[in-house]
Amino acid sequence: MRDFSYLRAGSIDTARQAAALPGAMLLAGGTTLIDLAKCGVAQPDTLVDITHLKGLDRIEIGEHGATIGALAKMSHVADHADIKSRLPAISEALWQAASAQIRNMATIGGNLMQRTRCPYFRDPANFSACNKRQPGSGCSAIGGVTRGHAVLGTSDACIAMYPGDLATALVAFDAAMHLGERKLLVDDFFLLPGSTPDKEHAIEPGEMITAIEIPGSAAARRSTYLKIRDRQSYEFAAASAAVGLELEADGRTIRDLRVALGGVATKPWRARAVEDALKGKVLEPEAVRAASQLSVEGAVDHGANHYKIELAPRVVARAILKLGETA
Numbered sequence: 540m541r542d543f544s545y546l547r548a549g550s551i552d553t554a555r556q557a558a559a560l561p562g563a564m565l566l567a568g569g570t571t572l573i574d575l576a577k578c579g580v581a582q583p584d585t586l587v588d589i590t591h592l593k594g595l596d597r598i599e600i601g602e603h604g605a606t607i608g609a610l611a612k613m614s615h616v617a618d619h620a621d622i623k624s625r626l627p628a629i630s631e632a633l634w635q636a637a638s639a640q641i642r643n644m645a646t647i648g649g650n651l652m653q654r655t656r657c658p659y660f661r662d663p664a665n666f667s668a669c670n671k672r673q674p675g676s677g678c679s680a681i682g683g684v685t686r687g688h689a690v691l692g693t694s695d696a697c698i699a700m701y702p703g704d705l706a707t708a709l710v711a712f713d714a715a716m717h718l719g720e721r722k723l724l725v726d727d728f729f730l731l732p733g734s735t736p737d738k739e740h741a742i743e744p745g746e747m748i749t750a751i752e753i754p755g756s757a758a759a760r761r762s763t764y765l766k767i768r769d770r771q772s773y774e775f776a777a778a779s780a781a782v783g784l785e786l787e788a789d790g791r792t793i794r795d796l797r798v799a800l801g802g803v804a805t806k807p808w809r810a811r812a813v814e815d816a817l818k819g820k821v822l823e824p825e826a827v828r829a830a831s832q833l834s835v836e837g838a839v840d841h842g843a844n845h846y847k848i849e850l851a852p853r854v855v856a857r858a859i860l861k862l863g864e865t866a
């Protein structure tokens with residue numbers, strides 16, 4: 540492992556100034572960053588420890604929605620009684636992420652900044668071609684083992700899947716992110732790979748995530764996160780869906796629907812075509828299954844990941860129908 544210096548930030552301003560220096564990186568729970576440093580992907584000269592910053596672990600929730608500080612632990616947010624009752628998809632997404640030990644260490648800000656699990660990206664010693672690590676070097680995954688790679692939002696330069704669960708749920712409910720003075724939608728924070736897969740987030744040097752804001756809504760209150768994976772725990776999604784549903788007073792007609800996909804795209808993937816097809820329609824299985832097919836419009840597979848194109852619409856339909864049963 541390379542030598543690096545360590546700085547414990549005493550204020551948000553100090554942290555931001557230090558993080559703007561070349562070779563500096565913020566350190567929160569360390570559950571991703573230390574792994575990436577060990578495998579040689581992250582090569583920080585300075586680690587700026589933000590874990591002692593006061594007030595950034597607050598969780599505030601009411602009728603209007605929730606504001607969650609960037610240093611709140613995944614486990615605290617998942618287990619918060621009001622998050623469970625008012626934003627169940629957020630709690631469920633966090634509960635199904637990683638392991639209990641990791642959730643106890645890891646923070647919301649760090650979770651949103653996690654990098655892809657593409658095995659070629661994480662193995663620089665054996666695979667030099669990776670446009671995300673080294674722009675212009677090529678992509679070892681295209682033509683390689685692709686079972687876990689994306690089918691939506693890919694480009695000729697990169698097909699890496701975005702692995703996080705929380706961001707998928709945040710995108711479904713129009714959550715926004717505070718980056719100091721700037722606020723932007725979580726959906727806009729994650730960038731498509733295009734020809735610059737090395738640029739994953741709309742964050743600039745000297746910015747840090749300070750909080751996320753999730754608007755309250757009837758659809759967010761009746762919501763769920765369904766995650767399908769190779770094993771029931773400690774595993775990333777093969778396909779997942781964050782879904783929120785609001786019905787009209789008749790208890791059958793869909794007034795509002797939110798759908799976002801995880802595990803299948805290069806960024807958290809809002810499926811607006813499914814929402815638009817079902818809003819105003821009666822909630823019944825045939826219509827839901829047909830509309831759910833729209834979630835993978837434009838999908839492109841690379842062989843071994845073809846199953847995701849069949850799996851994702853089934854996950855979406857199952858999540859919507861499950862919520863319908865709670866009417």
Ligand SMILES: Cc1cc2nc3c(=O)[nH]c(=O)nc-3n(C[C@H](O)[C@H](O)[C@H](O)COP(=O)(O)OP(=O)(O)OC[C@H]3O[C@@H](n4cnc5c(N)ncnc54)[C@H](O)[C@@H]3O)c2cc1C
Nearest residue numbers: 567568569570571572636637646648649650652703704748
């Ligand atoms: C074995 C394993 C399984 C996992 N499974 C899942 C899973 O199923 N689902 C899932 O969603 N995640 C999963 N994860 C990822 C895990 O959730 C992340 O490691 C964790 O959330 C990162 O948070 P952290 O606080 O430890 O971040 P750190 O490791 O401290 O930081 C991660 C990155 O974020 C940056 N950063 C940290 N805080 C901020 C901030 N406030 N502003 C700007 N940048 C910041 C750091 O500089 C670094 O680049 C898994 C991880 C492991 C190791």
Ligand code: SF4
Nearest residue numbers: 657669670678697698
């Ligand atoms: S898919 Fe992306 S991250 Fe994986 S090897 Fe190709 S360029 Fe690198």
